Amino acid sequence: MKETESYNELLPHMFRQEYAKMTAILCRHFGLKHIEIAEDIASDTFLKASEHWAINGIPENPTAWLYTVAKNKTKDYIKHLSVFESKVKSDLDSNKSVQSDFEYNEQIIKDSQLAMIFAVCNPANNYESQIALALQILSGFSVEEIANAFLTKRETIKKRLHRARLNLRNNNFQIRELTKEEIESRQSTVLSSIYLLFNEGYFSKTNNQLIRKELCFEAIRLTKVLSDNKLTNTSQTNALMALMCFQSSRLEARTDQKGEAILFDDQDRKLWNKLLIEKGNFYLRNATIGKEISKYHLEAGIAYWHTTANKNKWRSILQLYNQLITMEYSPITALNRTFAFSKVYGPEKAILEAEKLKLNENNQYHELLGYLYTQSNIPKAIEHYEKSMELTKSEIEIKSLKKEIERLKEKTTSNNVYKK
Amino acid sequence: MKEFTLIFRMSDFEKVKPSPEEMQERMNWLASIASQNKLVDKGNSLIPNAESAKTVRSGDVVTDGPYTEIKEFIVGYVIVRTEDIDEAVEMAKTNPIFKIGGNVEVREVLKRD
Numbered sequence: 001m002k003e004t005e006s007y008n009e010l011l012p013h014m015f016r017q018e019y020a021k022m023t024a025i026l027c028r029h030f031g032l033k034h035i036e037i038a039e040d041i042a043s044d045t046f047l048k049a050s051e052h053w054a055i056n057g058i059p060e061n062p063t064a065w066l067y068t069v070a071k072n073k074t075k076d077y078i079k080h081l082s083v084f085e086s087k088v089k090s091d092l093d094s095n096k097s098v099q100s101d102f103e104y105n106e107q108i109i110k111d112s113q114l115a116m117i118f119a120v121c122n123p124a125n126n127y128e129s130q131i132a133l134a135l136q137i138l139s140g141f142s143v144e145e146i147a148n149a150f151l152t153k154r155e156t157i158k159k160r161l162h163r164a165r166l167n168l169r170n171n172n173f174q175i176r177e178l179t180k181e182e183i184e185s186r187q188s189t190v191l192s193s194i195y196l197l198f199n200e201g202y203f204s205k206t207n208n209q210l211i212r213k214e215l216c217f218e219a220i221r222l223t224k225v226l227s228d229n230k231l232t233n234t235s236q237t238n239a240l241m242a243l244m245c246f247q248s249s250r251l252e253a254r255t256d257q258k259g260e261a262i263l264f265d266d267q268d269r270k271l272w273n274k275l276l277i278e279k280g281n282f283y284l285r286n287a288t289i290g291k292e293i294s295k296y297h298l299e300a301g302i303a304y305w306h307t308t309a310n311k312n313k314w315r316s317i318l319q320l321y322n323q324l325i326t327m328e329y330s331p332i333t334a335l336n337r338t339f340a341f342s343k344v345y346g347p348e349k350a351i352l353e354a355e356k357l358k359l360n361e362n363n364q365y366h367e368l369l370g371y372l373y374t375q376s377n378i379p380k381a382i383e384h385y386e387k388s389m390e391l392t393k394s395e396i397e398i399k400s401l402k403k404e405i406e407r408l409k410e411k412t413t414s415n416n417v418y419k420k
Numbered sequence: 421m422k423e424f425t426l427i428f429r430m431s432d433f434e435k436v437k438p439s440p441e442e443m444q445e446r447m448n449w450l451a452s453i454a455s456q457n458k459l460v461d462k463g464n465s466l467i468p469n470a471e472s473a474k475t476v477r478s479g480d481v482v483t484d485g486p487y488t489e490i491k492e493f494i495v496g497y498v499i500v501r502t503e504d505i506d507e508a509v510e511m512a513k514t515n516p517i518f519k520i521g522g523n524v525e526v527r528e529v530l531k532r533d
Contacts, residue, residue, distance in 0.1 A: 315444075318448075319444065319447065321451070322447040322448060322450070322451035323447075323451075325451050325454040325455050326450055326451055326454045326459060326462050329454060329455075329457045329459070333455075334454075334455035334456075334457075337451060337455055338455065341448070353452060353455070356452065356455070356456050357455055357456060358456070
């Protein structure tokens with residue numbers, strides 16, 4: 001009885017990761033061109049598992065059980081499907097002789113996963129498609145789940161995935177052990193796709209905490225695949241991992257039970273995940289063995305300082321942002337840099353810096369100016385907060401901006417009372 | 421938008437090596453331009469010491485040190501992107517080099533293509 005209950009918990013979790021791994025192994029077998037066959041066999045296998053395990057309980061070695069079923073299904077598939085003979089086999093034969101049996105072991109699973117990550121993070125697709133594809137193929141998310149994460153219609157995601165898959169199939173990437181050259185030429189794309197996947201979770205438009213966390217942890221899991229492989233365990237990989245660990249350590253603390261954002265200064269530090277901070281420190285040390293400084297190094301450095309209570313940290317944070325913005329411009333870096341500037345030199349000087357940015361259509365720009373004017377000019381602060389409310393689409397942000405405006409209005413009226 | 425090279429010049433060798441505070445000020449200045457997305461090239465610092473600089477003249481004449489005939493030597497450059505030369509000049513005015521007796525030459529870049 002107990003076993004049939006726990007299968008309900010085990011299966012969805014296992015499903016995603018094992019499904020993705022199995023698809024990768026089967027793609028190694030069939031070739032990326034026939035990824036649909038691989039996926040069909042993998043999902044048939046898990047369907048069978050869900051039926052069988054519900055009745056008989058979880059087998060002693062679930063992974064072995066799954067792969068045995070998958071092997072049998074592959075054999076059946078090759079035996080019974082006449083289409084295979086006429087169409088597919090000729091394709092496959094040109095690559096290698098097809099066997100109905102396939103190998104699997106820890107190393108092959110790891111290699112196939114790594115190759116699959118490199119196949120999916122393919123410059124032939126734009127980043128949006130890459131992330132959607134990564135979630136589907138590498139992480140086993142359903143179309144529904146991806147649509148929820150992006151706050152996008154199912155149909156849009158479906159179309160996006162369809163196009164991306166076409167590109168993937170036509171790109172002759174082989175799922176096998178990667179060469180050093182392949183890794184070198186593609187790794188920066190892979191890292192930035194994972195980085196964006198993480199940000200999609202961390203700064204997600206959705207209120208759903210569970211989805212946000214899952215996206216973040218998927219990004220970490222994929223990076224772990226990279227850091228577990230000697231060829232991909234580079235300084236940048238470690239820096240990215242450190243960055244994601246530090247950021248994730250605050251996932252619990254940055255929203256309240258209603259999903260509303262809690263600002264950094266108001267967060268309960270006890271809710272920060274110490275284990276993740278320690279992991280971040282570990283990866284950051286690995287990342288700084290060489291001389292290389294990438295944007296991941298700088299961002300990891302900033303995220304590191306945020307986990308400390310050091311009083312002088314803002315000076316270091318500003319320095320890192322200074323380096324980051326001269327390396328690569330982005331509005332969000334410019335805004336964060338100006339915030340750090342205000343922490344070091346005060347709001348008066350920071351207002352001068354901020355007004356040079358001229359990001360008038362950016363809601364966060366007005367939020368920053370609102371914050372900077374809070375001490376010196378409340379009507380102006382309110383004006384900027386209101387402008388920010390007009391520009392943002394996020395319900396959570398609108399709520400917290402409203403709250404802040406209310407607070408400032410009360411402050412002015414109570415000040416007037418004092419004057420009287 | 422046009423591009424301008426800001427050329428930094430000094431006349432006192434003693435003051436070339438910046439203190440940490442001066443370094444921070446310089447970085448703040450550079451990052452401020454980058455934050456406006458107006459930095460084309462963060463350029464380089466040029467070492468003016470005798471062992472790191474030579475001047476080559478006609479007739480195979482080589483002398484140690486930078487070209488100092490105008491009693492000044494170049495210590496670095498940065499390329500910015502602005503609407504016009506006036507904006508580039510305004511940027512140059514905020515550079516901390518004036519605190520240590522330096523000056524900035526602003527020159528429009530001629531783009532060939």
